[in-house]
């Protein structure tokens with residue numbers, strides 16, 4: 001069912017922009033040596049939010065380099081399939097086609113904006129960590145556009161599974177550094193590299209993790225997904241979606257879609273985590289459903305961890 005309430009002003013980022021914590025979560029659990037550049041980053045982020053030249057450049061890049069807006073596509077056969085199964089009842093299903101943005105994923109929305117910030121700060125190179133490879137490809141493309149050096153750390157296991165993305169990163173001029181293990185190990189290695197090169201290098205976070213302001217920046221730059229969705233829904237059926245569903249890897253696409261609607265009581269937001277062999281099997285990636293509170297990579301969150309607080313590898317047939 002579609003409601004016809006007009007969109008209302010559901011959030012004002014200026015109210016929360018200096019808040020490093022969401023309740024007990026988030027924060028900035030970092031060694032003192034990182035505080036200066038995180039503070040500088042936060043200041044720059046606050047500046048660009050209200051800098052009309054930056055905003056215009058970003059709008060142009062989103063439109064002309066990334067190809068936004070992405071369509072809101074009516075998945076007719078999927079809709080019919082569920083209606084057939086349920087005696088004619090079922091939702092109308094639409095897909096927000098982030099796969100049609102440049103290089104095939106939403107990751108570029110955030111990568112381009114953060115690379116623009118890196119350039120403004122005067123940094124020459126970017127490090128990133130990638131699991132499935134899409135954030136690596138997006139970072140490589142953003143750096144190629146802005147003439148920044150790009151180094152991507154990636155687990156050897158993931159590199160084998162996602163060889164085509166590794167090739168794309170290299171074709172886009174990035175250096176890909178193999179790391180023993182998977183995404184967890186790659187992000188630790190990228191972090192180490194960044195800490196050793198703070199004067200020259202920007203750490204381009206690909207999802208809503210890490211110390212403040214990283215999660216907030218990623219959410220902001222991905223929120224274009226939800227903003228477009230609201231407008232497109234209004235154009236297509238004159239209302240809002242009833243339910244928004246997104247996969248949660250680390251949640252950048254999910255928050256990008258949800259953030260715009262978080263104040264809409266009549267829109268349900270559903271994030272899906274991978275249950276693997278079952279939530280009680282111990283072999284899953286359901287950090288929010290089954291994780292415990294801890295600190296990792298500079299932020300407090302739900303983590304899969306052992307009794308000593310060491311991170312447990314999630315089970316996945318995918319990458320990362």
Ligand SMILES: Cc1ncc(COP(=O)(O)O)c(C=O)c1O
Nearest residue numbers: 105132134207249250251252253
């Ligand atoms: C296409 C695509 N969707 C989703 C994800 C999950 O990441 P996130 O939850 O941050 O959107 C990834 C991660 O690489 C991805 O490549």
